Amino acid sequence: MSYEPVVSHEAEAGDEFATRLKGYEGQRAAVARVGKDPVNAPMIRHWCEAMGDTNPAYSGPDAIAPPTMLQAWTMSGLSGHTRGTHAYDELLGLLDEAGYTSVVATDCEQEYPRPLRPGDEITYDSVIESVSERKTTKLGTGYFVTTRMDIRVGPDLAGTHRFRILKYAPRHRADLPGRQDRSQKPSRPRPRPVVNRDNADFWEGVQRHRLLIQRCTGCGTLRHPWLPGCNACGGLGWDTVEASGEGTVYSYVVMHHPPFPAFTASDHAADAAGPYAVGLIELAEGVRMLGNVLGVPYDKVRIGLPVQLEFQDCDEELVLPFWRAHGTREMQEAGA
Amino acid sequence: MKSGEEVTGRRMRAGDALPPLEIPITRTLIVAGALASRDYQDVHHDAELARQKGSPDIFMNILTTNGLVGRYITDHFGPTAVLRRVAIRLGAPNYPGDTMVLTGRVEEVDADTATVRVVGANGIGKHVTGTVTVTLPMDPACTVASEEPA
Known part of the structure; x- marks a missing residue:
């Protein structure tokens, strides 16, 4: 080999x-x-x-x-x-x-x-x-x-x-x-994100491991998810700022049913289709986005938990941003 | 004498719709069609092996679909119709218990030859889309009829 x-x-x-x-x-x-x-x-x-x-x-x-x-x-x-x-x-x-x-x-x-x-x-x-x-x-x-x-x-x-x-x-x-050769990778492909003209640059950034936040060039308001116009002033012009990658869990839900192996694979070494937490993460910049919380079991996710951005290659084509609880990276690597 | 085009024009005109043909997709039809076409691929007769290959059940093979499309055309135009070309593309599989409804529309008529667009839709989508080119030999009875005053 x-x-x-x-x-x-x-x-x-x-x-x-x-x-x-x-x-x-x-x-x-x-x-x-x-x-x-x-x-x-x-x-x-x-x-x-x-x-x-x-x-x-x-x-x-x-x-x-x-x-x-x-x-x-x-x-x-x-x-x-x-x-x-x-x-x-x-x-x-x-x-x-x-x-x-x-x-x-x-x-x-x-x-x-x-x-x-x-x-x-x-x-x-x-x-x-x-x-x-x-x-x-x-x-x-x-x-x-x-x-x-x-x-x-x-x-x-x-x-x-x-x-x-x-x-x-x-x-x-x-x-x-x-x-x-990549047996630790999930064997079940995750659903593909819907990429359209309004959010294509976001996903293109993710592909390059950069989390981009949309910013209105009129009033400077940051927004996520990506939209054609500004909710604050109605302006259509925009540019982007790169997220620092720091955030906290603003809220979360735990999905118990139906079991969905594609979403739990990255959390469970055994690839078990168990419950998983969906975090609503408030970024340091102020916008919020959804994502899996890594590094802690689904029932240990709490509001206020500090998390850090981590990009993962889900399969050959798909890169997604995940949120890892602070201080859990070494544990994860030691256990892998 | 009228030209051949006018003669056949009485029987096929661009835009003509063929009456639909409903075909119940039974397990028997799928298996009989596969064997009559000498296609022994397990996905066309063995449900368990079909499931192992990721299919929910056995499904109709392309040769049977081709035969049904041919039958649809000759059923409509009669035994003197001669199939010249049949081109089909498969989409949603035909699983047992479903019904496929074949519909057709004459797209083009050139002298004694017509091109018919055929669609076979089942409960989950379009199973088959295709075009059939068919020739109708000139029918003397038609020539006589066409010379009668309108």
Whole structure:
């Protein structure tokens, strides 16, 4: 394993990985494969039964196969393929190893230049058309892999089939490599903050570990959360001042239910989804903001407790400001 | 003689809406569709393994969706309609117990060929969006009908 700092190691590994994936574009995914069965009436009938399709064009002496059945003739079924190119399997294997273990089909584009009829023996070739950048979707983070297949009967092109899958790491399972090196980090991602035009500079500051307070350029009033205008004078002009990082607990609530592992992870070494305290912190500058209180159990948080700003990298993308009770930093490090 | 465009124009016009088709998403349909398309991925027939992979239940495979979209079009235009192209994108999965309602609208008609925009919505969102290109062979009966005075 590498002795380099974890973060930069990941960044380098990420770029290298992306380049490696891109290298599969244009490679063959299947060469001159033969359909396991010739196009046949029983499989057509089973398909029509399943789909509830009573179209008479799909039965009788002049039957054609339902055009949308195209891909079915190329499926390997339970017994798997006997021969093919390594490139596609290798690409999927690479993604599996990297933790992108789940797969879901997202797009299917088919053209049918010539109908398939019972008795037709199909052959097909397939090429890896593209591998996307790393994308974050509702399902999780992963890569879209697009293949294009040509299906022939003898020399005639009977169909083209462009197929896109998402190979992804499911959202709830942090099983990407690299995460293993960071086992103290929460495995459940925290909800993302809502970043908009009014507060973008605040979050950009947080990313750089600077807590910025908005200040009205008209009357000098500080404000938080960030707003387009000043509550005191109505002025629209603003600049920022950086918070000193000192504050006290102005108020707090303890969340018992529902359990929310994403919010307790940074407080509990065991990653238990227990209760957690939400502090309303009054900054030395006078504005108040919400945040987790670190360093003391949820039931020991008190009004007036002095706290200090601490930025934490919650995951690869998210930095958040937290509030640590004074004098608890060393305890935390000794216990880690 | 009227031109082919006018003939087919009687049967498909841009903007025409297709009557909706409701498809109950039963466990049987999902499994039958997966097997008829020779797709043995466990997430399409084994609820327990599907849950282990983070899905709340089994869900319909893309080949079945493709087949249902094709059926929706040919059910409407009849057995002489020829599917030329079907392009679909999946969104919200079809889980057992849900109902998918397919709707369609003719977007474009070029001579005997129409492009139909299809949406299949279920209880949690749009399961499928896509376009189908379909050709209707010219129907002599229609030509005769079109020559009758309006």
